Amino acid sequence: MSLGNPWNVVYWSGAAGAVSAVLGEDAGVGSLVVFFAGFMASSLAWCFVSAGLIAGLRRALPPVGVRVLEAACGAALIVFAVLLATRLLPGSS
Known part of the structure; x- marks a missing residue:
């Protein structure tokens, strides 16, 4: 999913500026x-943390x-899909 997301270009363009500010231009x-590598490791860790929180909440809630x-x-x-579809239709602002 991430490879097909056009917003990745925007995200990584912004991240490049932050990385150069932190690490220096040279x-x-x-x-x-x-x-x-640290960024990817923390992203992977966050996937496991959020999955664990979801599983815990699912066990804590009644059916x-x-x-x-x-x-x-x-x-x-569904609401977000309808809002996006109305924005993409010709003639909408």
């Missing part, structure tokens, strides 16, 4: 490799609570 390849939460999330996705 940062070597080794510094960049260490920075991005009805899980259904209500999932229904609310599904309704929000």
Whole structure:
């Protein structure tokens, strides 16, 4: 999904400015490799942390609570899809 996301260009363009500010403009390849390895490791760790939190919440809620939460999330996705579709239609602002 991330490879097909056009916002990655915007994100990494902004991140490049922050990286150069932190590491300095004359940062070597080794510094960049260490920075991005740490970034990727922290991203992977966050995936496991968020999955663990979701699993814990799912076990803590009663089945009805899980259904209500999932229904609310599904309704929000539908609302966002409709809003996006209306913005993409010709003639909309």
